[in-house]
Amino acid sequence: MSTVTAVPIPPVKRSYIVWLVIGIVAALVAATALAFQGDDFLTRNGRQKGVVTTASGLQYQVLSPGSGAKPTDADVVLVNYEGKLLNGTTFDKSQQPTPFPVTGVVKGFSEGLKLMPKGAKYRFWIKPSLGYGAETKGPIPGNSVLVFDVELLDFLPEAVIRQMQMQQQMGGAAGAAGAGAVPGAEGVPGAPPHP
Numbered sequence: 001m002s003t004v005t006a007v008p009i010p011p012v013k014r015s016y017i018v019w020l021v022i023g024i025v026a027a028l029v030a031a032t033a034l035a036f037q038g039d040d041f042l043t044r045n046g047r048q049k050g051v052v053t054t055a056s057g058l059q060y061q062v063l064s065p066g067s068g069a070k071p072t073d074a075d076v077v078l079v080n081y082e083g084k085l086l087n088g089t090t091f092d093k094s095q096q097p098t099p100f101p102v103t104g105v106v107k108g109f110s111e112g113l114k115l116m117p118k119g120a121k122y123r124f125w126i127k128p129s130l131g132y133g134a135e136t137k138g139p140i141p142g143n144s145v146l147v148f149d150v151e152l153l154d155f156l157p158e159a160v161i162r163q164m165q166m167q168q169q170m171g172g173a174a175g176a177a178g179a180g181a182v183p184g185a186e187g188v189p190g191a192p193p194h195p
Contacts, residue, residue, distance in 0.1 A: 041086060041145060042127055051125075054115075058108045059125040063149070066120030071113055071155040073103050079113075080151040091139045097153050099161075106131045109148060121151040 046053045050061045071077050078099045083092040102113050108130030116122055126146040128134070134142040 042125060045125055054111065056108075056111060056130060057127050058111050058130055059127075060112055060115060061123045062120065063123055064119075064121035064151075066117035066152060068118045070115065070117050071102050071152070073110075073114075074157055074159070075155045076101050076158050076161050077113055077155040078153045080153065082149045084147045085140065086145050086147065089139070101158055102155075106146075108146070109150075112148070112150065113152065116150070116152045118152055118154060121149065124148045124150065 042053075042057070042059060045051055046059055048061075051059050052061070053059050076099055078097050080094050080097055081092075082090060082094070084090050102110050105113075106126065108124060108126030111130070112122060112124040112126075124147070126148065128143045128145065131144065131146045132140055132142070136142045140146070
């Protein structure tokens with residue numbers, strides 16, 4: 001038969017228990033504070049008044065509403081824009097109204113353009129997966145949230161613009177041919193003048 005010798009545990013002072021409870025409460029408060037601090041920018045931004053988050057995660061805010069139709073993937077837009085990083089550094093800015101195809105830009109920018117009516121000005125917050133992802137692009141570090149202010153001035157179907165360009169090229173070629181013609185050279189472009 002074994003005998004177990006019981007060793008009495010001395011009572012714990014009440015002040016130790018109070019300090020233990022205070023420590024646990026402090027740890028819970030600190031953990032909660034860290035959780036809110038770790039909340040990423042887009043989550044906090046999505047709670048701001050007027051900021052809309054789409055199903056893809058693009059965030060936008062209407063700075064100035066426009067009216068009328070909205071561009072599609074088949075259109076070329078004419079915009080003024082400024083692109084910044086979250087720290088406020090400008091990485092790109094149009095110097096004049098800039099045309100480009102709606103599908104010729106990063107996914108988030110393209111998605112945002114298709115939400116804008118003509119004449120509108122929007123701000124986009126483009127998460128990395130809708131921008132350049134983990135890839136560094138010039139002054140844009142990998143995994144950057146991109147912030148764009150965009151003013152949609154106008155848009156036309158890309159097919160219409162191509163047709164206009166072809167007509168312009170054809171008209172330009174005819175004009176250049178006419179400029180080379182010399183009177184009295186029987187209308188042959190580039191023929192030497194008569195002495």
